[in-house]
Amino acid sequence: MDWQGRIVTSPDTLFGRPRIAGTRIGVDFVLELLASGWSSERILAE
Numbered sequence: 001m002d003w004q005g006r007i008v009t010s011p012d013t014l015f016g017r018p019r020i021a022g023t024r025i026g027v028d029f030v031l032e033l034l035a036s037g038w039s040s041e042r043i044l045a046e
Contacts, residue, residue, distance in 0.1 A: 007021065007027055
């Protein structure tokens with residue numbers, strides 16, 4: 001998987017924190033969901 005095209009940063013969005021390209025969903029949020037036991041399928045469905 002080419003993550004470099006999917007994870008972007010911009011100082012104008014989310015205070016420069018890494019996010020999923022084309023969204024305002026932070027990578028840290030997705031990692032928190034995974035750490036809480038959510039499956040990748042559930043994250044994508046939500």
